[in-house]
């Protein structure tokens with residue numbers, strides 16, 4: 140009885156270490172200060188000076204004509220699709236792309252799009268795949284309009300697309316009349332890991348969506364960058380979809396703060412992801428691939444699936460995500476420091492003494 144009481148009180152005292160996603164971060168004290176002191180206006184009237192500052196800064200950083208601040212990565216991606224296609228068009232993307240798997244069917248529901256999915260284990264899309272999957276210019280077929288890439292690739296474990304191949308394929312696709320969009324929710328991580336600048340990554344794309352609320356630790360917000368023409372169309376659709384925000388400068392201030400203070404530190408997230416991947420010892424999990432950025436995937440070995448492993452880890456105060464039936468994902472972020480990594484590894488050692496990761 141006493142032992143039982145001690146166990147439950149130590150469980151209560153145990154800090155939960157949340158590795159489910161880089162979206163679980165809390166705004167820092169200085170970010171909250173930046174939010175509190177932001178100068179704001181009505182952004183639906185296009186009169187918020189802090190939103191203007193963020194949009195101008197993002198356009199400069201990505202070397203695009205202009206930018207639009209929006210509530211989420213999903214809205215940003217979907218605005219890009221809608222603004223650059225017509226009802227009944229065909230778009231092409233990876234079969235594990237966020238725009239296809241995790242945006243609630245929005246390409247069909249909001250823009251009447253038919254999607255052709257392309258498969259690869261690393262998130263890449265080749266010229267040959269596009270050539271094969273795109274519809275011919277034939278009145279019986281949906282008009283092939285746009286190809287969307289994702290970098291880093293979430294479901295492929297934060298993989299970075301090869302820059303040279305990406306530029307070549309995207310440029311070629313554009314030369315054949317397709318629009319080219321990049322879901323760059325975590326493009327910051329690709330830039331941090333490779334040293335290739337954001338502008339070099341964005342160069343071949345007509346539109347790019349970048350998130351402020353993932354690795355950069357802002358509470359809300361994404362930015363779509365593109366030509367003036369595309370952004371003007373997107374602004375009107377954003378209003379139609381209820382995404383016009385009034386004193387949005389409060390949120391844009393958090394984004395500006397994140398750009399000033401949370402970009403350089405992404406290398407720390409990558410180092411910690413590599414450390415956890417290397418040292419993680421669990422009898423039922425095998426590392427799927429060495430992480431390239433802040434996402435680590437494990438395969439669940441035979442027996443009960445990912446939900447059971449997630450629940451067991453939850454008992455140890457370690458939160459991770461089930462990523463399909465037999466995959467588990469963990470993500471390092473602004474809220475995870477070296478002490479948290481040491482603590483996670485110590486808890487695994489205590490729970491599974493002497494157990495090595497199965498090979």
Ligand SMILES: Cc1ncc(COP(=O)(O)O)c(C=O)c1O
Nearest residue numbers: 211212213214237289293322324
């Ligand atoms: C690659 C990718 N794109 C887009 C999104 C959508 O972002 P949001 O959750 O802000 O809608 C996510 C969210 O995790 C993502 O991982």
